[in-house]
Amino acid sequence: MNLGTEVQYIKGIGPKRAQMLSKLGLKTAGDLLTFFPAHYQDRANVVTTDQAYRQPQSCIFGRVGKSYERKASMGLFLLDIEIFDDTGMIYVRFFRKKNPYSGIDIFSSVKKAFEFGKYAYVYGDFKNEFGSKYLNVTDYEVVNSPQDTPAFFNKIIPVYPATEGLNQKVIRETVKTALNETAGLYPDISGLIPQFGTVPKIKSGQAILQMHYPQTLEQAEDARRSFALQEFFVLETALALSRHGIKIKPKEQRYEIKRILLTPFKNKLNFKFTGAQKKAINEIFEDMRDVQPMNRMLMGDVGSGKTVVSLSAVLLAAENGYQSMIAAPTEILAEQHYLTFKNMLEGLGVNTVLATSASLRKKGEREKILSEIQNGGAKIVIGTHSLIEERVKFQNLALIVIDEQHRFGVMQKFAALDKANTPDILMMTATPIPRALAMTVYGEMDMTVIDELPPGRIPVKTAYVGESAAYTHTIKELKNGGQAYIVFPLIDKSDKVELKAATTEAEKLSSTYFKNFKVGLLHGRMKPDEKNEIMKKFKNKEYDVLLSTTVIEVGIDVPNATVMVIQHADRFGLSALHQLRGRIGRGKKQSYCYLVGSSKGENARRRLKIMTGTNSGFEIAEEDLKMRGPGELMGTVQHGFPEFKAGDLIKDADIIDFTKAFARKLGEDDPNLEKPENRVIRQLVSSRFSDKAKLINVG
Ligand code: ADP
Numbered sequence: 001m002n003l004g005t006e007v008q009y010i011k012g013i014g015p016k017r018a019q020m021l022s023k024l025g026l027k028t029a030g031d032l033l034t035f036f037p038a039h040y041q042d043r044a045n046v047v048t049t050d051q052a053y054r055q056p057q058s059c060i061f062g063r064v065g066k067s068y069e070r071k072a073s074m075g076l077f078l079l080d081i082e083i084f085d086d087t088g089m090i091y092v093r094f095f096r097k098k099n100p101y102s103g104i105d106i107f108s109s110v111k112k113a114f115e116f117g118k119y120a121y122v123y124g125d126f127k128n129e130f131g132s133k134y135l136n137v138t139d140y141e142v143v144n145s146p147q148d149t150p151a152f153f154n155k156i157i158p159v160y161p162a163t164e165g166l167n168q169k170v171i172r173e174t175v176k177t178a179l180n181e182t183a184g185l186y187p188d189i190s191g192l193i194p195q196f197g198t199v200p201k202i203k204s205g206q207a208i209l210q211m212h213y214p215q216t217l218e219q220a221e222d223a224r225r226s227f228a229l230q231e232f233f234v235l236e237t238a239l240a241l242s243r244h245g246i247k248i249k250p251k252e253q254r255y256e257i258k259r260i261l262l263t264p265f266k267n268k269l270n271f272k273f274t275g276a277q278k279k280a281i282n283e284i285f286e287d288m289r290d291v292q293p294m295n296r297m298l299m300g301d302v303g304s305g306k307t308v309v310s311l312s313a314v315l316l317a318a319e320n321g322y323q324s325m326i327a328a329p330t331e332i333l334a335e336q337h338y339l340t341f342k343n344m345l346e347g348l349g350v351n352t353v354l355a356t357s358a359s360l361r362k363k364g365e366r367e368k369i370l371s372e373i374q375n376g377g378a379k380i381v382i383g384t385h386s387l388i389e390e391r392v393k394f395q396n397l398a399l400i401v402i403d404e405q406h407r408f409g410v411m412q413k414f415a416a417l418d419k420a421n422t423p424d425i426l427m428m429t430a431t432p433i434p435r436a437l438a439m440t441v442y443g444e445m446d447m448t449v450i451d452e453l454p455p456g457r458i459p460v461k462t463a464y465v466g467e468s469a470a471y472t473h474t475i476k477e478l479k480n481g482g483q484a485y486i487v488f489p490l491i492d493k494s495d496k497v498e499l500k501a502a503t504t505e506a507e508k509l510s511s512t513y514f515k516n517f518k519v520g521l522l523h524g525r526m527k528p529d530e531k532n533e534i535m536k537k538f539k540n541k542e543y544d545v546l547l548s549t550t551v552i553e554v555g556i557d558v559p560n561a562t563v564m565v566i567q568h569a570d571r572f573g574l575s576a577l578h579q580l581r582g583r584i585g586r587g588k589k590q591s592y593c594y595l596v597g598s599s600k601g602e603n604a605r606r607r608l609k610i611m612t613g614t615n616s617g618f619e620i621a622e623e624d625l626k627m628r629g630p631g632e633l634m635g636t637v638q639h640g641f642p643e644f645k646a647g648d649l650i651k652d653a654d655i656i657d658f659t660k661a662f663a664r665k666l667g668e669d670d671p672n673l674e675k676p677e678n679r680v681i682r683q684l685v686s687s688r689f690s691d692k693a694k695l696i697n698v699g
Pocket residue numbers: 271272273274277300301302303304305306307308430454455555557559586
């Protein structure tokens with residue numbers, strides 16, 4: 001067996017279990033090595049049976065005696081087994097559900113294992129109820145003689161992250177096999193990194209073993225920090241190299257601020273740029289006029305006015321004859337940008353096209369759009385993921401803008417970059433990047449923050465209320481000429497979860513609370529054209545109320561909407577709630593957000609409290625990071641960005657700083673990692689990150 005051996009060839013793992021493991025990203029023996037425990041169970045301390053009652057959980061060892069089976073209650077049966085040692089006897093108890101007519105012996109495997117006269121290690125909860133004292137069994141291991149060494153007792157043992165359909169026993173045994181056979185083969189890079197503070201230097205393979213089977217809990221933490229150091233070192237090296245890759249390459253395009261488009265555009269706007277917008281535009285223009293490609297992230301809370309900033313960059317490119325691409329995560333948002341751009345650029349003679357799967361569907365239209373992109377006639381190309389398709393070819397693409405960048409996968413971003421040789425890149429996000437992530441993942445991008453909202457904005461008032469209060473307030477706003485969003489988490493009624501589905505709810509609401517108003521419905525299963533049609537109608541005030549699933553989450557701009565009711569608010573994550581709420585409070589009137597739903601569960605309660613307590617996207621993102629962990633927050637888990645196996649973005653900030661500095665130096669000394677001593681690290685970098693990943697940072 002080696003690190004690349006597929007899990008299904010490991011003893012006890014057939015195709016079915018292999019598939020379950022694969023869902024967790026565990027495909028090879030090597031993957032199992034770094035599938036680290038979520039926590040540990042201390043089974044080092046085995047007590048005598050007379051001491052078992054002294055603590056809630058105990059490990060005991062003794063000789064197996066007789067067993068007794070009986071009915072406990074309706075359908076529930078129990079099996080008591082005697083365990084003897086020098087100090088006496090204790091019962092260990094198993095509970096099982098059983099259909100009394102089925103005839104199946106539910107305890108057969110247990111009875112078989114606990115053979116009379118053999119020796120058993122048992123871990124369980126001590127109980128004193130039903131008139132008897134017993135140990136409620138969590139786990140056990142039966143051996144032939146007291147001299148036999150148990151595999152999972154007499155030591156601290158790992159408890160792995162929950163895995164549906166696979167019990168701890170199976171995972172433990174599988175991981176153990178992989179550890180025994182391949183931990184020694186894991187490439188060791190501990191020697192490449194200088195000593196840092198009190199982080200112990202432990203060889204990579206040894207650190208892995210120690211994380212699964214530490215002798216003490218302190219030892220586990222030592223191993224974790226040691227492995228985290230190695231892990232962040234690999235990541236930071238990849239980022240340092242990619243930075244180098246971008247910065248050394250002079251770009252083909254050159255821009256000059258001519259103002260033939262920029263000035264008329266500015267004059268047409270019915271507002272003045274905020275100070276933060278001006279600063280952002282200046283930084284972007286400076287980047288664009290530099291000889292090296294721009295690699296900048298523009299962060300700004302929802303409603304801070306990122307669109308006109310990006311439009312300024314696009315116009316600078318257009319003034320100089322270059323094409324720009326604006327990629328948005330949804331059709332609705334792309335279409336909205338298209339309409340905004342067309343509107344703002346009216347009379348300026350800049351050809352703008354929309355390339356979404358909807359607009360590319362009809363043959364005639366498709367051919368026209370694609371050829372305009374290819375012959376350079378289209379200066380601004382707005383679209384969705386369809387922009388990265390093979391058939392979309394540009395003549396002289398110079399600027400790539402990626403809006404709501406966290407909604408794109410890493411690979412999608414790469415594919416976009418393929419459309420040009422040395423593109424200037426502007427990524428935009430309203431999901432603020434917490435400091436820890438900014439340092440690691442986005443560390444090599446230049447950052448601009450728009451920390452100011454356009455003047456006259458009134459912060460949204462948010463309250464956690466009952467449904468009827470929410471609707472009563474909504475009606476009041478509608479009567480004042482406002483419009484409202486009502487958001488539901490699901491489209492159709494599902495049997496399992498009793499959620500009020502938007503579709504049935506729409507009918508109900510339009511005949512009750514909102515019978516005097518026009519109610520529109522928007523959901524994810526609609527065709528893009530339909531969605532756009534509904535959004536347009538809402539924007540034109542043909543609807544007063546828009547009932548919708550989370551398809552409106554991103555980027556939609558209807559300033560007259562002043563109310564949002566979020567149903568089942570407890571089911572949404574913090575960043576989704578913040579994005580949703582960002583759809584209101586865009587005009588000059590006070591807006592209201594009503595969160596409706598259960599506040600059961602500590603996390604739900606905490607989220608609701610945060611939402612009613614602050615409007616700041618930055619605070620919310622920090623809280624989100626604390627509550628959910630970084631991978632999920634950035635949407636990177638599903639997009640394949642490597643999560644950290646041992647590293648912790650919050651606990652290990654010192655390690656991150658250190659490895660970053662060291663990796664940068666390494667990248668300067670040996671930019672292609674050609675020196676023989678760096679071969680191992682090069683291997684690790686390229687196996688963790690694709691070749692393209694080395695070219696650029698894409699979070
Ligand atoms: P986001 O940063 O969330 O993408 P948008 O670019 O959609 O925000 O801007 C939100 C709204 O604010 C839009 O209606 C836009 O026209 C308006 N806006 C942008 N900048 C200003 C400004 N300086 N003054 C007034 N309104 C502005």
